[in-house]
Amino acid sequence: xxxxxxxxxxxxxxxxxxxxxxxxxxxxxxxxxxxxxxxxxxxxxxxxxxxxxxxxxxxxxxxxxxxxxxxxxxxxxxxxxxxxxxxxxxxxxxxxxxxxxxxxxxxxxxxxxxxxxxxxxxxxxxxxxxxxxxxxxxxxxxxxxxxxxxxxxxxxxxxxxxxxxxxxxxxxxxxxxxxxxxxxxxxxxxxxxxxxxxxxxxxxxxxxxxxxxxxxxxxxxx
Amino acid sequence: xxxxxxxxxxxxxxxxxxxxxxxxxxxxxxxxxxxxxxxxxxxxxxxxxxxxxxxxxxxxxxxxxxxxxxxxxxxxxxxxxxxxxxxxxxxxxxxxxxxxxxxxxxxxxxxxxxxxxxxxxxxxxxxxxxxxxxxxxxxxxxxxxxxxxxxxxxxxxxxxxxxxxxxxxxxxxxxxxxxxxxxxxxxxxxxxxxxxxxxxxxxxxxxxxxxxxxxxxxxxxx
DNA sequence: TTCCTATTTTTGTGATCACATTAGCGCCAT
DNA sequence: ATGGCGCTAATGTGATCACAAAAATAGGAA
Numbered sequence: 417x418x419x420x421x422x423x424x425x426x427x428x429x430x431x432x433x434x435x436x437x438x439x440x441x442x443x444x445x446x447x448x449x450x451x452x453x454x455x456x457x458x459x460x461x462x463x464x465x466x467x468x469x470x471x472x473x474x475x476x477x478x479x480x481x482x483x484x485x486x487x488x489x490x491x492x493x494x495x496x497x498x499x500x501x502x503x504x505x506x507x508x509x510x511x512x513x514x515x516x517x518x519x520x521x522x523x524x525x526x527x528x529x530x531x532x533x534x535x536x537x538x539x540x541x542x543x544x545x546x547x548x549x550x551x552x553x554x555x556x557x558x559x560x561x562x563x564x565x566x567x568x569x570x571x572x573x574x575x576x577x578x579x580x581x582x583x584x585x586x587x588x589x590x591x592x593x594x595x596x597x598x599x600x601x602x603x604x605x606x607x608x609x610x611x612x613x614x615x616x617x618x619x620x621x622x623x624x625x626x627x628x629x630x631x632x633x634x635x636x637x638x
Numbered sequence: 639x640x641x642x643x644x645x646x647x648x649x650x651x652x653x654x655x656x657x658x659x660x661x662x663x664x665x666x667x668x669x670x671x672x673x674x675x676x677x678x679x680x681x682x683x684x685x686x687x688x689x690x691x692x693x694x695x696x697x698x699x700x701x702x703x704x705x706x707x708x709x710x711x712x713x714x715x716x717x718x719x720x721x722x723x724x725x726x727x728x729x730x731x732x733x734x735x736x737x738x739x740x741x742x743x744x745x746x747x748x749x750x751x752x753x754x755x756x757x758x759x760x761x762x763x764x765x766x767x768x769x770x771x772x773x774x775x776x777x778x779x780x781x782x783x784x785x786x787x788x789x790x791x792x793x794x795x796x797x798x799x800x801x802x803x804x805x806x807x808x809x810x811x812x813x814x815x816x817x818x819x820x821x822x823x824x825x826x827x828x829x830x831x832x833x834x835x836x837x838x839x840x841x842x843x844x845x846x847x848x849x850x851x852x853x854x855x856x857x858x859x860x
Numbered sequence: 861t862t863c864c865t866a867t868t869t870t871t872g873t874g875a876t877c878a879c880a881t882t883a884g885c886g887c888c889a890t
Numbered sequence: 891a892t893g894g895c896g897c898t899a900a901t902g903t904g905a906t907c908a909c910a911a912a913a914a915t916a917g918g919a920a
Contacts, residue, residue, distance in 0.1 A: 574708070
């Protein structure tokens with residue numbers, strides 16, 4: 417009977433255009449993909465909840481989703497951490513990038529108009545800035561933005577989603593890689609990609625993509 | 639203060655070697671992938687919970703995971719249903735299969751010993767049985783078993799996982815397809831795959847896979 | 861009969877709690 | 891000093907509840 421506890425909903429004065437778990441999910445996903453976590457970094461549901469000002473429930477759902485996509489891995493006891501990839505796994509994920517991304521680029525090629533190519537060139541300039549400032553996270557973020565901008569033109573959402581899943585899995589490892597090799601300028605292959613787009617040269621485009629995707633990861637497999 | 643409600647845990651007399659949400663997840667995933675649901679079929683969290691004898695919480699986590707993999711889609715209001723794919727989406731997923739599966743087969747080829755090939759031939763016999771009995775779900779299940787058995791030899795878990803994600807997305811649609819075209823025997827391409835494996839002929843193997851993967855779906859895109 | 865509206869029911873979301881398990885850590889004996 | 895042991899705190903899991911939004915249903919007016 418007791419008609420108690422009518423209110424335990426927080427004020428929620430702000431707007432939540434989207435649900436809480438989705439906000440947590442998207443933020444964590446971006447952070448992982450951009451390499452803001454080290455490989456093997458562990459986190460707790462209550463900790464995530466406190467960080468985002470929510471209870472365990474949305475934190476749990478966001479984590480489950482990320483685990484399903486391979487962005488987080490969970491131990492036998494349910495503890496969650498950022499994945500530490502074996503050499504074989506890195507090689508395999510690099511192969512997947514080499515398989516998927518040239519295909520996406522090929523599909524984008526006939527739809528790539530001049531404004532897009534100019535935009536890609538501008539992103540390359542930003543990449544150069546990040547490299548000069550040794551901003552690893554910025555470098556990764558802008559580099560992925562370059563690829564995503566191109567692939568969005570492919571009109572292949574499922575293929576792009578799968579590719580982003582691969583990026584997500586590689587996120588923490590990518591950070592460890594770029595911190596090691598200390599780039600100082602925009603990768604040469606990005607220039608080749610832009611050139612091939614301008615020329616409408618599909619074979620060159622595919623080759624440049626494959627090289628760009630493979631080169632960095634190759635250093636990690638030692 | 640009231641020290642009430644010390645026990646609301648169900649007897650749990652059975653063994654749960656794994657967690658509840660994982661059991662729900664795996665069962666639903668298999669059902670979706672094998673085409674046991676029609677495209678657009680909706681379900682509720684409470685309904686799923688009642689079906690599996692659990693509360694909403696594990697049902698929600700299982701559903702979230704499946705949504706993340708594309709096996710279920712959720713409407714703007716959070717309602718969950720099996721996805722209804724557009725022609726473009728089906729075509730795209732078929733392209734993904736055509737991209738990934740020949741690669742997996744190529745990687746499996748050097749590792750494919752005789753016992754494996756014999757096993758594939760046995761699975762083909764089972765497929766023929768299902769076709770004769772017009773057992774659509776059995777047909778899909780056995781067909782996927784054929785492919786998975788081959789790909790397991792590729793030693794490429796991430797690539798296989800991505801491929802299974804594609805299968806999952808196609809599950810309900812696949813059912814609708816096979817119910818329509820009423821097969822009566824094992825697909826010819828499966829025989830070609832076995833032959834190419836025996837001969838160690840990689841180009842033929844890739845071609846046979848691409849054909850096998852593409853042929854059925856092509857009919858759906860009308 | 862048909863269409864619009866109001867009410868009732870259903871459903872997803874997030875918070876909280878009890879419980880089991882595990883990891884972390886100190887403590888004592890050797 | 892070190893290694894094993896037990897205890898405490900922390901953590902994941904699942905159930906339950908309150909609430910808001912949406913869907914379904916019923917009822918009345920044209």
